[in-house]
Amino acid sequence: xxxxxxxxxxxxxxxxHFHSDHPFNQKRVLLTKELLESTExxxxxxxxxxxKATEQELALFHDHAYIDAVKxxxxxxxxxxxxxxxxxxxxxxxxFPGMHDxxxxxxxxxxxxxxxxxxxxxxxSLHLGGGLHHGFKRKASGFCIxxxxxxxxxxxxxxxxxxxxxxxxxxHHGDGVQWxxxxxxNVCTFSIHETGRYLFPGTGNVNERGIKEGHGYSFNLxxxxxxxxxxxxxxxxxxxxxxxxxxxxxxxxxxNGADAHVLDPLTHLCATMKIYERIPQLAHELAHQYCNGxxxxxxxxxxxxxxxxxRAWGQVWNVMKTGSPVKGDIPVDWINKWQPExxxxxxxxxxxxxxxxxxxxxxxxxxxxNEKVLMNLLKYTRSST
Amino acid sequence: xxxxxxxxxxVVTLSPTASIRxxxxxxxxxRIRHIPIVDDDNYVVGIVSDRDVRxxxxxxxxxxxxxxxxxxxxxxxxxxxxxTVHPLDFVxxxxxxxxxxxxxxxxVVQNHKLVGIVTEKDxxxxxxxxxxxxxxxxxxxxxVPHVPGMIPKVTSIFGERNTNIISVLVYPYxxxxxxxxLVFRIQTMNPNPIVQDLRAAGYELMWPNNIPEPKI
Numbered sequence: 001x002x003x004x005x006x007x008x009x010x011x012x013x014x015x016x017h018f019h020s021d022h023p024f025n026q027k028r029v030l031l032t033k034e035l036l037e038s039t040e041x042x043x044x045x046x047x048x049x050x051x052k053a054t055e056q057e058l059a060l061f062h063d064h065a066y067i068d069a070v071k072x073x074x075x076x077x078x079x080x081x082x083x084x085x086x087x088x089x090x091x092x093x094x095x096f097p098g099m100h101d102x103x104x105x106x107x108x109x110x111x112x113x114x115x116x117x118x119x120x121x122x123x124x125s126l127h128l129g130g131g132l133h134h135g136f137k138r139k140a141s142g143f144c145i146x147x148x149x150x151x152x153x154x155x156x157x158x159x160x161x162x163x164x165x166x167x168x169x170x171x172h173h174g175d176g177v178q179w180x181x182x183x184x185x186n187v188c189t190f191s192i193h194e195t196g197r198y199l200f201p202g203t204g205n206v207n208e209r210g211i212k213e214g215h216g217y218s219f220n221l222x223x224x225x226x227x228x229x230x231x232x233x234x235x236x237x238x239x240x241x242x243x244x245x246x247x248x249x250x251x252x253x254x255x256n257g258a259d260a261h262v263l264d265p266l267t268h269l270c271a272t273m274k275i276y277e278r279i280p281q282l283a284h285e286l287a288h289q290y291c292n293g294x295x296x297x298x299x300x301x302x303x304x305x306x307x308x309x310x311r312a313w314g315q316v317w318n319v320m321k322t323g324s325p326v327k328g329d330i331p332v333d334w335i336n337k338w339q340p341e342x343x344x345x346x347x348x349x350x351x352x353x354x355x356x357x358x359x360x361x362x363x364x365x366x367x368x369x370n371e372k373v374l375m376n377l378l379k380y381t382r383s384s385t
Numbered sequence: 386x387x388x389x390x391x392x393x394x395x396v397v398t399l400s401p402t403a404s405i406r407x408x409x410x411x412x413x414x415x416r417i418r419h420i421p422i423v424d425d426d427n428y429v430v431g432i433v434s435d436r437d438v439r440x441x442x443x444x445x446x447x448x449x450x451x452x453x454x455x456x457x458x459x460x461x462x463x464x465x466x467x468x469t470v471h472p473l474d475f476v477x478x479x480x481x482x483x484x485x486x487x488x489x490x491x492x493v494v495q496n497h498k499l500v501g502i503v504t505e506k507d508x509x510x511x512x513x514x515x516x517x518x519x520x521x522x523x524x525x526x527x528x529v530p531h532v533p534g535m536i537p538k539v540t541s542i543f544g545e546r547n548t549n550i551i552s553v554l555v556y557p558y559x560x561x562x563x564x565x566x567l568v569f570r571i572q573t574m575n576p577n578p579i580v581q582d583l584r585a586a587g588y589e590l591m592w593p594n595n596i597p598e599p600k601i
Contacts, residue, residue, distance in 0.1 A: 091575070
């Protein structure tokens with residue numbers, strides 16, 4: 001099965017760069033693109049260029065005062081105190097020249113992906129520069145300046161009036177997008193993430209179900225630190241299928257953060273490439289079953305940019321385009337090109353070697369705990385079906 | 386933190402001569418569990434809980450029950466005298482009253498007049514604010530010797546990394562009086578540099594801790 005898909009890319013996406021020691025590094029997008037080219041999975045005619053989001057489009061979600069602050073920060077005229085009020089100039093989101101333009105391109109890339117799918121140019125579209133789910137209405141946070149997912153979903157609601165299911169598999173809670181649509185019954189948000197007990201942002205409890213009209217349209221699956229593939233996939237698949245069947249969306253937007261992997265330095269989940277093969281397959285399958293194929297996939301977190309992210313994101317494209325993940329060797333030319341830039345050894349295969357899987361003494365308790373969260377999550381959804 | 390900062394000033398009250406029926410109606414309408422009973426001068430003369438009212442009501446299983454019992458005056462079933470608190474009391478102090486007396490709410494009285502009410506729920510909400518878990522942050526737990534000067538030493542590491550602290554809690558360490566656990570919630574998505582600084586400075590972390598290899 002081959003689906004018509006588009007891959008949003010431009011070197012402008014790499015300008016979203018805080019500083020060289022910052023864990024958020026968009027070189028990931030370039031590494032993924034080149035990996036896919038080396039694998040001969042991605043060709044020039046499948047790539048589309050991101051446009052820059054306009055200020056009016058940003059204002060679909062963000063406050064004008066905040067957009068002005070980012071613009072001032074971009075040219076160095078924002079006072080330090082004023083910046084901190086908007087979360088700008090912190091360790092997480094430091095100020096850098098041109099940050100407004102760089103962040104506007106990321107949002108624009110997601111809008112480009114939306115248009116590709118909803119104007120029926122392609123069935124699916126992938127924008128790995130997007131997925132910045134922590135951005136708030138008037139506050140930068142968690143490496144995110146503008147929240148492209150929230151802006152794009154507002155845009156879908158306004159331009160196309162479709163019901164949107166947002167599925168967030170980043171290891172951090174997709175809080176910015178959740179709060180943006182917390183009272184909206186036409187946008188259903190579903191986030192699976194490491195419990196906020198220790199990990200940023202701390203929210204995303206199972207009892208955050210939405211308010212007012214939107215009650216019952218916000219789903220959170222907070223899983224235990226050290227969760228591994230089997231438990232992750234079992235509860236994610238179960239919940240995703242139930243949610244999509246009860247909500248019946250017109251379009252699916254996925255945020256494909258790749259930081260639940262055992263090698264990721266920022267989180268405490270212990271997944272392997274197995275979940276990054278299965279997650280896009282599920283989204284792909286359900287988008288065809290419920291949404292006429294309409295599926296927009298975004299990037300997100302992912303801080304092992306050499307060993308994890310290029311493969312995890314590469315598989316999103318592989319599945320989008322062909323319906324199944326690629327197996328076997330990583331092309332030697334890709335390894336040879338990039339190995340000199342890093343001290344870690346680049347992977348030789350698309351899959352992970354079993355030796356990287358740690359032994360987790362509490363595995364059965366963790367599995368049991370995650371099951372309980374799943375049942376709690378679906379206790380209203382299931383009784384109504 | 387003072388009681389006046391967390392109390393609810395919009396209090397539903399009844400006079401001692403009101404009927405039990407009225408009390409039942411108010412409890413249901415406002416979805417509350419306690420009604421202070423006040424006289425004409427707004428002095429608190431008693432309090433009734435939803436349980437007091439239910440105990441005095443006929444059973445819902447008894448179809449032919451005599452509903453006239455609901456016409457009795459509320460003062461016949463109210464509890465008195467009432468334990469009250471002052472707006473300038475500390476929240477920490479009144480937590481003790483909730484715990485010891487097993488109350489679920491206390492009226493707040495100033496110059497003998499009712500000015501507010503604090504419920505168990507208000508107390509728990511305040512606790513959530515104190516832990517800082519309602520805002521974005523990452524958690525770090527440090528085990529330190531129970532000697533003067535430890536908090537400034539540890540927090541200076543956060544300061545050097547220009548990272549805001551959302552909340553600080555000090556827990557006992559199991560039953561060992563020689564140590565304390567400092568729990569910080571800090572405003573960053575990437576606590577790793579701080580975690581490394583803390584380890585380099587020789588601190589023992591309770592979290593992040595038992596992360597298997599190859600994680601940091």
